[in-house]
Amino acid sequence: MADLRAGKRPPEQVATQPKPQMNVASVQASQVYTVKSGETLSEIAVKNKTTVAALQKLNNIKNVNMIRAGQKIRLK
Numbered sequence: 001m002a003d004l005r006a007g008k009r010p011p012e013q014v015a016t017q018p019k020p021q022m023n024v025a026s027v028q029a030s031q032v033y034t035v036k037s038g039e040t041l042s043e044i045a046v047k048n049k050t051t052v053a054a055l056q057k058l059n060n061i062k063n064v065n066m067i068r069a070g071q072k073i074r075l076k
Contacts (some may be wrong), residue, residue: 031076037069048075 033044041064045052056064058074067073 031074033073033075035067035069035071035073039067039069040065041067041073044073050075 033048035044041052041055041061045055052064055061055073055075058076061067
């Protein structure tokens with residue numbers, strides 16, 4: 001044990017953990033949704049905790065009833 005009376009401080013022990021690595025492709029992929037057959041913009045909004053209006057504005061959708069299967073929708 002270190003002698004603390006001599007004015008010396010014991011060395012600090014800091015636990016280091018590796019930082020999680022996120023590549024750009026996975027971040028970008030999580031922000032784009034591919035519409036599945038039969039889905040509505042409303043269902044997609046609810047699943048992704050946003051609103052139809054927000055998705056409509058973000059994706060320049062003129063008619064919210066006219067989305068197609070396979071269409072890519074930006075979420076953020």
